[in-house]
Amino acid sequence: MTAWFDVGLALMALGLAWRAIATRRAFDSTVAFVIYGLVLTIAWVRLGAYDVALTEAAVGSGLTGALLLGAAHRLERAPADEDRPSAPLRALLAVACAGVALGLGAVVLALPQVEPLQAVAAASAAEATGLLNPVNNVLMAFRAIDTVLEKMVLFAALVGVWSLAPDAAWGRRPGRRFPPAAEGPLTLFARVLPPVGVLIAAHLLWVGADAPGGAFQGATILAAMILLVRLAGLADAPPVSSRALRLLIVLGPAAFLGVGMAGVVLAGAPFAYPAAHAKAIILVVEFAMLVSVAATLALLVVGPPERAQAAP
């Protein structure tokens, strides 16, 4: 029974994946991709990876979906691209890609039942940080450098996206302007939901220490709230030249880096936390990251400044 549920889920995911790449219209394939993401979320739950499930739903399906849907909408009238491989070539590529998939499948079936060295080690080392959520321990302590670099990747992507602004629009507010909508269900929703969203984000950050959740998942919810408010025309993003906005964006990475380097003095190694205050320090860093990541994610979806005239 359970196995069939999983098999059905897996087949559904593959069917949606096929639809996402084989459909001609970008809009349709994006919709298929979003649903694929939701199916995958359930798959992650089945695999016992609740933190990943939250991230997949929020980022893999949600934010990526929003980004791609917006782009599909804007590029809809773009002329079709011509560099399409010929049918025999596509068949050749299909066979080769199927070969890759089959090879990877064989690897999956051959996976050994390895000794869970890392899982045991991670559980026994968790006391040093005071966090009970093993995934968060890995992200914030054991592999902190990965997390820092990942935040810098987000930051670099934002710098890159902003750098794509037309010269005339540089320094102005990012993205297109959504005119203030007439009072309606959307504006009501955009007024009611954000306070709840902020509470949920804070909750995810707080429980993330000991249960699935964490700064990143919370940040995604905050980012969604920002985007909702913008979509309803209730508020606009500050101009990219705003010093406050820029400080907000670098606050998280800078705090993490600063604490990491302070670890040399306080705990004897870079990115080490003094044992007595590890949990408190991690929560402070996570809070800074929550704010920065939320702003960065939302701004990445909004895009570069493109309004040549200052907003009225």
Add this chain to the structure above:
Amino acid sequence: MIGLEGLLASFGAGGSALPALPVTLPLIGAALAFAVGGRAGAMLALVAHAATVLATGVLIVVVATADAPVSVALGGWHPPLGIALRADGFAAAVLGVAAAVLTAVAAQATGAFWPPARRARLRAARGRRRVSAAFWPLLLMLSAAMATLVLAADLFTLHVAIELLTFAAAPLLCLDGRADTLKATLRYVLFALLGSMLYVAGIVILYGFYGTLDLALLSVAVEGDWPTVAALGLMTAGLAAKTALAPLHLWLPPAHAGAPAVVSAVLSGLVAKGGFVVLVRIWFDMAPGVATEAFVALMGALGLTAVALGSLVALQQSSLKRMIAYSTVAQIGYLFVLFPLAFDPEAQKLTAGAALAGGALQFMTHASAKAALFLAAGVLVERAGADALARLRGAGRRAPLAALAMGLALLALAGAPPGGGWAAKALGAAAQQSFWSDALTAAGALTAGYLGAALVVLLQRCDDVGSPLLWRGAPALALAALASGLGLAPLAGLLPMAAGAAPTPDVAEALAALPPLAVGAALALIFGEAGEARPRPRARGALIARAVDALRGAARRVVAPALALDAGLARWSAASVVLLAMLAALLASLSPSFPSPAATIAALSALG
């Protein structure tokens, strides 16, 4: 040395933080430069870079004097749970040259990329503000990513670092916002991401079978069974795509030729070789025993293909920056010849001996000489307002330092002593694999050919000399001088050379370098005026002139197919097929049952 130790003590327990500094300092600088913005932000970026250079210098000295690699377990967590940063001689050498390239690039960029004054209200100032706001943070992130690539001893950290490198480099390519550079950037990012997904698939397999991604732990655990081979094949193919190893170079020439010269300098010099650093880590530090004779021969053959294709296409370019970009394609190929040179057929494994030292020297020479070439080209092109060689006639006379830099870079790349290219070849020859090192010597002649062809044009007499741009070429010249003096550098403490094995330049060596240079000069004369229609004094009808023209025509027809091949390979679908074919070939060559080329040849000759 007491002063040094005092300095070290201030970095915490025995300098434990030292390897982390080249990673964290530029990142902090990037964040601050972005937040502050404007001229103060750019100043902060320069300060952060200076601090990074200082830390890198100390690290190099420490590594050179220490017996073992300097490493730090981040957070005090040791692998497999934590991540170690490990600075060995190879890392120190690459870090040093990266610091030199980035410093020269930063020095040159204080011209066009310096933020305008706050009061400047012109429309042009808006554009320049945009460009400088992106340039300085991204340059620093690029520096940090490069440092992580050489220092991190964990395959997943390497993945994140290589992504950071890509995302910091990509926006720099299209700062001008033109359609063709945007296209080139998109092709670059898409192809690089394709490569990184193959890499990720590979590390998933490795984790599944060994339960760790730490290079040192893996190196004792890996065996040549089929899942490991599958993982290494996927990772190698992915990294080859990321590093633009021909025939997977579809994105590199348009991207590097279209970007601002300062950006091209750092991209061609450092970023394009990032994937190669990871390949060296994987094959030399982690799985030297998995390599087979067929595999190293395949890597070497791919490398020589890249050298031949890149050089022949470069020889026929009519624009300076495109020519230098194709020479990057060729030089990435050079690096891959390291694999057959370093293979020990008796032990059936890759050995980190003189050949690896030679590979590192090639890396350093190419990085510094290539960056010098692009910086010099930037000065020349800026002055002439075009990068078609036909319009650069005599440009070298206006910017003598830039022209001198090009000349020195030519000598270093073509293998003249005491340049780095020469030392690398000498070390490679010590590896007793004469076919591969002879091929490298021949390739040096091609390099001298296309660079010489450009220099001939640049130094031609022209009437409109104008005011000379004397000092603009200084950063380029400094880098070129570094490249052409690397053979004298005391690198024995860093690179795995046997004591006293460092080659010494003498008269015999200098004479040995002459034949390739002479061939290069001949090529330069034959292809010297490619792409431009100069009215020639034909009326005299001298026999010799006609013979020379016939020779030129014939030579150009011989190499013309390279252009057509290159244009074909630049198509996405062609690159797709090549990528999958390369993956298949890598997997086949790595499988233990695959016959080694030597055995095949022996069997064939026995048949005959």
Add this chain to the structure above:
Amino acid sequence: MSWALDALSAVLIGAGVLGFFAGTVGLLRFPDTLSRLHAVTKTDNLAVGLIVLGLMPQVDGVGAALRLALVWLLLQASGATVGQLIAEVARRDGAPPAEPAASGRRDRGPRP
């Protein structure tokens, strides 16, 4: 007692699933945008409510039960808003939302 609660859960969740099924049939079979929307929003709100009610006896603690109720409330609010938005667009464009409404009107090419 626990078997009674389990039975209650089973009945409520079963009814919820049935509701979802009915809503989905309506989404697929009804002729025009507004009636499809009607089928989906009405039955889904009810179905989610039933499932949440059915789950409540199964979770431990009042906090978890309250969180389940919050999930239901949020789904209600977002479903209502999105339903309104789709209906608005459908009325304005006269295009059925199953052909993606906001962007629509480009003809479908043949499948690759």
Add this chain to the structure above:
Amino acid sequence: MILDVAAVFGLAGAGAVGLGLFGMLANPRPLQKVLAFNLMGSGAFLMFGAVARRAAAPGLGPDPVPHAMVITGLVVSFAATALIVGLLLRLHAVSGSTSLKPQPGPRRAARSTPASKTSERGDAA
């Protein structure tokens, strides 16, 4: 060989990698190439999830290290997607098309020969 949860979703991940790879290589539209890249990534990550599940210790749950890496990887993929979408929209705004085929622009056309039709790479004499 047992077809447990890990194997089922691991196989699905392998399939998604293959489909994504095919999409990236064969689909002519850049936006769908981005989508295919995301599919490929999620497939590889799903395989990682299977690996983590296989390494589950009794009473401890799956290995958390791959989970953390997958979260990091998902964020990196999102950053990549955002950057590519930005590049695509800008390209569309500048040139009116999203074609990645290198075409001789007006400035280049003056210099390149008619023979080098497919690319701006072969502007030789």
